Amino acid sequence: MEVRHLELLRDLRDRGTLGAVAAATYRTPSALSQQLRTAEKELGVKLVEPASRGLRLTWAGEILADGADDVLTALSRVQARLDEGTGMPAGTVRIGTLPSAGAALIPGLLTRLRESLIRIELDDFDLAESDYAARTADADIVIAHSLIADVPLGAEHLASRVLLREPIDVIVPAGHRLASRAELTPQDVVGEPWVTVPRGYPFATIHERIEAATGRPLDRVVEVRDNRLVESLVEQGHGIGLLPRYSTPASVTYRLVPLTGVQATRAIVALARPDHAARRAVQAVVEGLVDVGRDLGRAPRSESNLKASTLG
Amino acid sequence: MEVRHLELLRDLRDRGTLGAVAAATYRTPSALSQQLRTAEKELGVKLVEPASRGLRLTWAGEILADGADDVLTALSRVQARLDEGTGMPAGTVRIGTLPSAGAALIPGLLTRLRESLIRIELDDFDLAESDYAARTADADIVIAHSLIADVPLGAEHLASRVLLREPIDVIVPAGHRLASRAELTPQDVVGEPWVTVPRGYPFATIHERIEAATGRPLDRVVEVRDNRLVESLVEQGHGIGLLPRYSTPASVTYRLVPLTGVQATRAIVALARPDHAARRAVQAVVEGLVDVGRDLGRAPRSESNLKASTLG
DNA sequence: ACCTCCATGTAGGCAACCTACATGCTTAAC
DNA sequence: GTTAAGCATGTAGGTTGCCTACATGGAGGT
Numbered sequence: 226m227e228v229r230h231l232e233l234l235r236d237l238r239d240r241g242t243l244g245a246v247a248a249a250t251y252r253t254p255s256a257l258s259q260q261l262r263t264a265e266k267e268l269g270v271k272l273v274e275p276a277s278r279g280l281r282l283t284w285a286g287e288i289l290a291d292g293a294d295d296v297l298t299a300l301s302r303v304q305a306r307l308d309e310g311t312g313m314p315a316g317t318v319r320i321g322t323l324p325s326a327g328a329a330l331i332p333g334l335l336t337r338l339r340e341s342l343i344r345i346e347l348d349d350f351d352l353a354e355s356d357y358a359a360r361t362a363d364a365d366i367v368i369a370h371s372l373i374a375d376v377p378l379g380a381e382h383l384a385s386r387v388l389l390r391e392p393i394d395v396i397v398p399a400g401h402r403l404a405s406r407a408e409l410t411p412q413d414v415v416g417e418p419w420v421t422v423p424r425g426y427p428f429a430t431i432h433e434r435i436e437a438a439t440g441r442p443l444d445r446v447v448e449v450r451d452n453r454l455v456e457s458l459v460e461q462g463h464g465i466g467l468l469p470r471y472s473t474p475a476s477v478t479y480r481l482v483p484l485t486g487v488q489a490t491r492a493i494v495a496l497a498r499p500d501h502a503a504r505r506a507v508q509a510v511v512e513g514l515v516d517v518g519r520d521l522g523r524a525p526r527s528e529s530n531l532k533a534s535t536l537g
Numbered sequence: 538m539e540v541r542h543l544e545l546l547r548d549l550r551d552r553g554t555l556g557a558v559a560a561a562t563y564r565t566p567s568a569l570s571q572q573l574r575t576a577e578k579e580l581g582v583k584l585v586e587p588a589s590r591g592l593r594l595t596w597a598g599e600i601l602a603d604g605a606d607d608v609l610t611a612l613s614r615v616q617a618r619l620d621e622g623t624g625m626p627a628g629t630v631r632i633g634t635l636p637s638a639g640a641a642l643i644p645g646l647l648t649r650l651r652e653s654l655i656r657i658e659l660d661d662f663d664l665a666e667s668d669y670a671a672r673t674a675d676a677d678i679v680i681a682h683s684l685i686a687d688v689p690l691g692a693e694h695l696a697s698r699v700l701l702r703e704p705i706d707v708i709v710p711a712g713h714r715l716a717s718r719a720e721l722t723p724q725d726v727v728g729e730p731w732v733t734v735p736r737g738y739p740f741a742t743i744h745e746r747i748e749a750a751t752g753r754p755l756d757r758v759v760e761v762r763d764n765r766l767v768e769s770l771v772e773q774g775h776g777i778g779l780l781p782r783y784s785t786p787a788s789v790t791y792r793l794v795p796l797t798g799v800q801a802t803r804a805i806v807a808l809a810r811p812d813h814a815a816r817r818a819v820q821a822v823v824e825g826l827v828d829v830g831r832d833l834g835r836a837p838r839s840e841s842n843l844k845a846s847t848l849g
Numbered sequence: 850a851c852c853t854c855c856a857t858g859t860a861g862g863c864a865a866c867c868t869a870c871a872t873g874c875t876t877a878a879c
Numbered sequence: 880g881t882t883a884a885g886c887a888t889g890t891a892g893g894t895t896g897c898c899t900a901c902a903t904g905g906a907g908g909t
Contacts, residue, residue, distance in 0.1 A: 226616050228540055244855065256898050258857055263896090270623065278855055278906055285619060292615030299611045303604030304538050307597060311582065556886065568867050570888055575865090590875050590886055 228300075230264035231293035233257060234272060234282065238290040239362045242279045249363070294382070294499055301503035314505040315342035321364035323357070323427075324349050325452050326493045329472035330368065330388065333517035334510070343506050351450055353425040355379040358496060365507050367496040368514070372430040375492050384502035386511055388518035389493040392470045393431055394481035396459045403465070403482065410486040411438040418446045418464035420455050427491075428467045434487040471521045493518065540612075542576035543605035545569060546584060546594065550602040551674045554591045561675070606694070606811055613815035626817040627654035633676035635669070635739075636661050637764050638805045641784035642680065642700065645829035646822070655818050663762055665737040667691040670808060677819045679808040680826070684742040687804050696814035698823055700830035701783065701805040705743055706793035708771050708780045715777070715794065722798040723750040730758045730776035732767050739803075740779045746799040783833045805830065 236246040243254040265272050272286040282290060308314060322331065327349050335345065348364060357369030358379035368388070371377040376385045395414055397404045403413060414435065421432055421443065436442055446464045449455060452473065455466045460478045469491065470481055495511050502508070548558040555566040577584050584598040594602060620626060634643065639661050647657065660676060669681030670691035680700070683689040688697050707726055709716045715725060726747065733744055733755065748754055758776045761767060764785065767778045772790045781803065782793055807823050814820070 226612055228612075231615070242855065252897095253899060254856065255858080255900085259897080262857090268619065270619065275856080275905090280856075284622060288618050288622065289615060292611070292618065296608060296611045296615065299604070299608045300538055300540075303543070303601060303608065306600050306604065307580065307582065310596060310600065554886065555888095564866095565868060566887065567869085567889080571866080574888090587874090587887080592887075 226268070227264070228293075228296060230260060230267075231289050231296055233260055233264070234286050234290040235293035235297075236362070237273070237280065238282055238287070239359065297500035298503055301500040305503050305505045305508075308505045313342050314509045316504070316506045317344045317346055318366065318504075318506050318510045319346040319348070319364040320366045320368065320510070321348040321350060321360045322368035323370060324351055325469050325472035326368050326370060326389075326391075329469075329521060330493070330514055330517050333520065334513045337513045337516060338510070341509065343509060345510070351426075354427070358383060361496055361498045361501070365497060365501040365504065366510060366514075368493065369496050370427065370491045370493050372428070372491050375494065377494060377496070380494070380496050382499075383496045384499050385497075386495045386515065387492050388495055388514050389471065389522055390490050391472070391493055391522075392483060393428060393467050393489040393491060394470050394473075395465055395484050396455065396468045396473070396479050396481055397465045398459055398462050399478050399480060401465070401480075404480045406482055408483045408485050410484075411435045412486075414465060414484070415439040415441050415443065417444070419443045420458045420464045420466040421445045421448050422450055423448045426450055431467055431484075431487065431489050434489075438487050538580070539576070540605075540608060542572060542579075543601050543608055545572055545576070546598050546602040547605035547609075548674070549585070549592065550594055550599070551671065609812035610815055613812040617815050617817045617820075620817045625654050626821045628816070628818045629656045629658055630678065630816075630818050630822045631658045631660070631676045632678045632680065632822070633660045633662060633672045634680035635682060636663055637781050637784035638680050638682060638701075638703075641781075641833060642805070642826055642829050645832065646825045649825045649828060650822070653821065655821060657822070663738075666739070670695060673808055673810045673813070677809060677813040677816065678822060678826075680805065681808050682739065682803045682805050684740070684803050687806065689806060689808070692806075692808050694811075695808045696811050697809075698807045698827060699804050700807055700826050701834055702802050703784070703805055703834075704782045704795060705740060705779050705801040705803060706782050706785075707777055707796050708767065708785070708791050708793055709777045710771055710774050711790050711792060713777070713792075716792045718794055720795045720797050722796075723747045724798075726777060726796070727751040727753050727755065729756070731755045732770045732776045732778040733757045733760050734762055735760045738762055743779055743796075743799065743801050746801075750799050 233246065236249065237243065237257075240246050240249060243257045247254045247257055261273060268285070270285040271283050272289065273280045274283055275281075320327075320331070327347070331345075331347065338345065350360065352360075354369070354371060354373075355378035357367050357377055360367045361383055369377045369380065375387050395403075395409050403409060403417075406413070411434075419432070422428055432443055444464075447458065449458070452468055455468060456473070456476075456479065458464065459466050460476075467484075467489075468481065473481060495514055497507060497511070502511075545558065548561065549555065549569075552558050552561060555569045559566045559569055573585060580597070582597040583595050584601065585592040586595055587593075632639075632643070639659070643657075643659065650657065662672065664672075666681070666683060666685075667690035669679050669689055672679045673695055681689045681692070687699050707715075707721050715721060715729075718725070723746075731744070734740055744755055756776075759770065761770065764780055767780060768785070768788075768791065770776065771778050772788075779796075779801075780793065785793060807826055809819060809823070814823075
């Protein structure tokens with residue numbers, strides 16, 4: 226039973242095809258195919274079977290793929306204990322993040338890590354909630370979010386840590402009749418024209434909750450994914466929308482008004498594969514993110530912040 | 538961080554010298570020395586340092602040796618889960634045992650395993666209590682004993698399972714004046730000539746307890762290790778001795794009389810390294826041993842057993 | 850019917866691990 | 880003080896085994 230084989234099975238489970246694994250590990254599919262066959266010969270069990278165009282793991286392959294998590298985590302823990310003896314945590318940590326949360330968290334993180342030996346590699350992507358988990362194959366830490374629970378869909382087997390619970394506010398243009406309200410109910414907003422996101426995307430759940438609470442469909446003027454796009458569309462008077470409170474820059478051209486009556490918060494969560502999570506540098510970065518998140522939650526932007534950020 | 542290197546460090550910790558590890562793994566010391574150097578280069582830490590004639594692990598080496606236990610145990614667990622899918626536990630299980638307990642337990646074990654696919658390889662050795670633990674490097678299961686606690690000295694990091702609590706009786710010749718007694722106290726026996734074991738050996742603890750309870754030294758006629766030798770010396774009238782109840786064959790030429798007033802039992806324990814203990818076949822064998830031990834403790838030999846065994 | 854994607858097979862290069870043998874150091878024995 | 884034994888280390892060379900390059904064949908999608 227060799228670790229190389231376990232790792233291969235796990236990667237195959239996570240990435241789906243030999244080609245994808247080959248690309249990720251800088252090898253050719255041929256090499257992996259040969260490894261699979263030697264593993265099968267050594268263990269005396271079939272590990273994969275053809276399935277349409279590609280491969281599927283057999284029950285034995287699944288067992289080994291699951292086992293890989295345990296073994297590689299144990300290995301990472303040893304490395305972590307070793308690193309504790311040699312000094313400060315060091316190395317490169319790859320972070321993948323949803324853009325809005327990244328904008329809110331990453332600058333503060335880099336400030337906190339300035340004195341450390343840790344280097345950050347950043348990637349960002351805007352995905353459906355359930356697709357973030359898969360990115361832990363490529364990144365050490367994935368900053369994801371969940372509209373429903375504290376752990377995103379598909380992240381059940383990953384190490385996860387809540388960084389921040391962020392209210393989702395209603396964004397209205399500065400001069401709008403609702404702009405002066407302290408808070409808004411679904412009844413207040415259901416009749417307005419809406420700038421929404423496509424189904425499955427971040428805040429679609431809340432759009433649905435508003436519709437469920439009022440029994441009326443929203444008037445969807447346009448569907449976009451990018452939060453900055455929502456901002457400018459709302460600014461220009463094309464409708465109202467939903468945006469996360471802490472990761473939306475303050476502005477004089479629109480206002481964020483809290484939404485009550487439906488559950489409208491998201492959990493910003495750091496996800497990591499257990500073996501990555503065991504690395505000392507990764508743990509340090511997660512702690513840094515937790516710190517930044519705590520500060521954001523404690524000191525939401527005030528009016529003075531607003532002036533500073535729009536004028537400065 | 539490669540498993541091969543972790544394993545090497547662990548073996549080196551357990552066996553002491555490169556030569557011993559080389560012999561156990563069918564390689565040359567040179568190969569191991571090279572492996573050590575590549576591991577050090579790869580990790581950037583010194584793992585061993587010269588110490589008199591041989592080597593000593595550095596703190597980093599100790600960390601890796603400990604880590605090897607975790608990683609190899611995780612690997613064995615994967616193998617065990619895989620085996621559960623393929624059928625009955627199978628393979629060779631190496632048992633090392635102290636002779637007396639082996640005599641009592643192994644025959645019953647082999648009977649129980651007759652229908653299984655498990656093959657047993659047997660080794661036996663008579664050691665001081667604290668030396669049994671080290672034998673788990675060579676055997677999957679070591680049957681050891683402890684006069685003091687339920688886990689033998691030096692076996693703290695091993696998987697252990699109590700098989701049997703066995704009274705240590707006083708053996709007296711058939712015609713002896715104490716032979717008809719139902720039980721004996723330290724006062725009863727302290728004045729007799731004794732066939733004892735050397736210091737550090739199995740029952741020396743009990744000899745010391747008798748001396749402590751009475752305040753008088755024992756009259757040690759002769760010191761021997763082997764229980765069969767004790768038997769025949771007592772038989773021939775050279776003194777009385779101590780022998781374990783279940784592993785001493787019944788006979789008409791001597792009698793075993795319970796000793797009271799001092800703690801006089803030993804725990805027969807199965808020891809295994811965690812990674813070996815995770816193997817399915819090893820677990821099956823341990824369960825078999827527990828069964829045999831339970832039966833022995835439940836049905837100690839009666840008079841009819843005695844006749845059968847001496848006559849049959 | 851064509852093209853694409855995926856896995857598999859073969860031949861050969863290259864790196865890594867091991868053996869054989871020689872050397873140097875340390876401790877114990879004579 | 881010299882010798883011998885035990886242990887680790889270094890060098891050279893052979894073998895194994897992992898990977899790449901390239902070719903083949905099957906399964907879907909257009």
